[in-house]
Amino acid sequence: MKTVAIIDYGMGNLDSVKRAVEECGGFPIVTNKKSDIQNATHIILPGVGAFPLAMEALRKSKLDQLLSIQVIQKKIPFLGLCLGMQLLAKKSFEIKETEGLGWIDGEVIKLIPNNKYERIPHIGWNEVEFIKKSPILDNVQSGKDFYFVHSYHLICRNKKDILALTPYCGKFVSVIGKGNIFAAQFHPEKSQKVGFQFLKNFLQL
Amino acid sequence: MLKVRMIPTLLYKDMGLVKGVAFDSWRPIGSLMQAIKVYNMREVDELLYLDISATNMKKSPDFQLIDDFADECFMPLTIGGGIRNIKDIEHLLKVGADKVSINTAAFLSTSLITEASNKFGAQCIVVSIDVKRIDSKYKVFIHSGKVATDMDLLEYAKMVEKFGAGEILLTSIDRDGTMIGYDNELIKYITSNVSIPVIASGGAGKYDHMLQAIKIAHASAVAAASIFHFTEQTPLEAKKYLKKRGIKVRY
Numbered sequence: 001m002k003t004v005a006i007i008d009y010g011m012g013n014l015d016s017v018k019r020a021v022e023e024c025g026g027f028p029i030v031t032n033k034k035s036d037i038q039n040a041t042h043i044i045l046p047g048v049g050a051f052p053l054a055m056e057a058l059r060k061s062k063l064d065q066l067l068s069i070q071v072i073q074k075k076i077p078f079l080g081l082c083l084g085m086q087l088l089a090k091k092s093f094e095i096k097e098t099e100g101l102g103w104i105d106g107e108v109i110k111l112i113p114n115n116k117y118e119r120i121p122h123i124g125w126n127e128v129e130f131i132k133k134s135p136i137l138d139n140v141q142s143g144k145d146f147y148f149v150h151s152y153h154l155i156c157r158n159k160k161d162i163l164a165l166t167p168y169c170g171k172f173v174s175v176i177g178k179g180n181i182f183a184a185q186f187h188p189e190k191s192q193k194v195g196f197q198f199l200k201n202f203l204q205l
Numbered sequence: 206m207l208k209v210r211m212i213p214t215l216l217y218k219d220m221g222l223v224k225g226v227a228f229d230s231w232r233p234i235g236s237l238m239q240a241i242k243v244y245n246m247r248e249v250d251e252l253l254y255l256d257i258s259a260t261n262m263k264k265s266p267d268f269q270l271i272d273d274f275a276d277e278c279f280m281p282l283t284i285g286g287g288i289r290n291i292k293d294i295e296h297l298l299k300v301g302a303d304k305v306s307i308n309t310a311a312f313l314s315t316s317l318i319t320e321a322s323n324k325f326g327a328q329c330i331v332v333s334i335d336v337k338r339i340d341s342k343y344k345v346f347i348h349s350g351k352v353a354t355d356m357d358l359l360e361y362a363k364m365v366e367k368f369g370a371g372e373i374l375l376t377s378i379d380r381d382g383t384m385i386g387y388d389n390e391l392i393k394y395i396t397s398n399v400s401i402p403v404i405a406s407g408g409a410g411k412y413d414h415m416l417q418a419i420k421i422a423h424a425s426a427v428a429a430a431s432i433f434h435f436t437e438q439t440p441l442e443a444k445k446y447l448k449k450r451g452i453k454v455r456y
Contacts, residue, residue: 015301019276048298049325095323119402119425121328121371125208125250125455145208145455147281149303149328168207190281190303192248
């Protein structure tokens with residue numbers, strides 16, 4: 001049984017993620033409880049919101065430490081979504097410079113438009129182009145559209161962590177993978193068929 | 206490349222879905238759950254749900270109802286109507302909204318935009334602006350078009366951008382429900398003066414209207430209701446039409 005802990009730190013589209021996990025055959029628990037998180041076979045860190053407040057919420061509740069134990073030490077499969085991806089960075093410059101979880105070497109900065117037609121926030125469907133093979137991308141075609149809604153993006157210092165790129169404001173990193181740690185800048189829970197395939201792939205890990 | 210979004214709009218009033226003309230003459234158009242299921246099946250780009258009676262009745266959003274239909278909604282969802290404070294926004298995001306659309310409350314207290322944007326990120330804060338042309342000047346209306354304001358439209362649009370709105374939902378009250386085409390002059394006036402995305406709303410009656418709003422007025426998304434409720438035209442056919450004419454759509 002795939003028990004998926006969806007981390008509740010007070011800032012996410014928790015219900016959407018929960019419903020999508022259910023539809024994909026997993027057993028989701030929206031939780032901030034230690035025992036739930038320790039017993040989960042999979043962990044999802046969702047997130048809608050601003051970086052500094054999210055980090056503050058994770059640190060205050062000591063969820064940052066618990067997640068480190070489960071994900072870094074015990075290697076439980078982990079998926080960060082949208083802000084949940086950005087929080088993995090060493091630091092972010094959203095609103096003010098803030099230290100992140102630091103699991104991925106990189107930093108979060110605002111998207112910079114190349115022309116006046118590239119409006120910020122980046123809202124809508126855009127291509128996800130694979131640059132590396134990974135089980136999380138199985139049965140999804142490279143170049144398919146996923147749903148994005150964000151103004152900031154994660155710059156990866158370590159090129160080998162990058163699984164896919166998306167063409168906007170140049171090309172930004174839309175999927176990362178490092179061992180058992182995965183993350184996407186898009187919302188698979190809102191990306192219909194391709195999004196569900198992506199989530200199913202995660203549940204298979 | 207980022208695709209232009211095609212957004213069916215669902216207007217909710219007194220227990221059911223409605224559609225009117227120029228924010229008036231509402232007529233019922235059927236069941237909410239049924240509509241959500243159909244759009245879900247058709248994999249539309251995004252859905253816009255507006256409770257147009259909540260604010261005027263001084264009611265909060267119907268969280269239970271929204272929670273129920275959002276559970277069936279595996280597409281991006283923007284919710285508006287009756288939002289008054291940060292708590293309302295937090296609650297809506299929690300039950301499944303990806304973005305919230307704020308109209309009257311944003312106008313009456315622009316600090317709400319900033320506060321919401323700082324807390325939840327600008328990307329999920331849509332400010333809805335309803336506009337009527339009076340004596341060849343654009344006027345901003347609040348309370349579902351019932352109350353006129355003295356605010357200059359351009360000044361207001363720039364202000365909401367500065368205060369942290371992530372998107373503008375721009376509705377022409379004059380064109381609403383008429384199906385004679387978007388007010389492209391209005392839309393272009395705003396798209397050329399702000400750098401956040403603008404959703405064109407009010408007036409779509411055929412696919413060519415959408416094409417014009419995108420090509421001429423540079424809308425990032427086109428919202429439409431009557432065309433999908435009262436004609437045989439569908440979001441999918443609309444996208445086929447646009448694609449043939451060189452517009453990047455998800456297809």
